[in-house]
Amino acid sequence: MRHRVAGRTLNRNASHRKAMFKNMAASLIKTLRNVEGAENNPEVPGRITTTIPKAKELRPFIEKLITLAKKGAATAKNAEPHATKAAKDTAEWKAWRESDRWSKWAQAMSPSVEARRRAFAKLRDKDAVDILFTDLVERFADREGGYTRIVKLAKFRIGDATRHCFIEFVGTNDRVKRVRHKKSESLQVAAPQATTPAPAEAPATT
16 A cells, blocks of 8 residues: 655656756756856746646755755854954964864854755755855745745647646746726616796786
């Protein structure tokens, strides 16, 4: 019996599915940065087109990565008071390296470094991890989940008639909900106005 087996197999073994989701997640994240002069820049940043089952499995995969990046970025802010702006291998930097400030900075930065390593283990792409911990963390700083959406498309794949959709990050191409207010039109029946007869003209006297 199929107990404790969650998720779709997608006609692939476990290693194939993991590799596929790594590539899809990295592709979706990297569409946020267009390279000038590149031929493969996406038409819409933060969006890829795929099939509906794949998009439904990719959505929790990438949203957990964004949550991990937000937690790592929050801990990195705690290390800012102990950091230094001196260039590496300078006298000021060496003095900071041998002081207690460095140990406090390293201890505060360790959760953020761990989060980056865990994200890299999932994506295996340095550029995608950099975008994840900078652009996406800043973009979804005030949002508690629900970072992506799936929109079904009307077209079907020619080979097997599979329906397509696109998965994208929320916040850029949000639809504006237009609320139509119905005006209540009350039909008022005009009461017939009473017409007063015109006063009779007095006969002219000669």
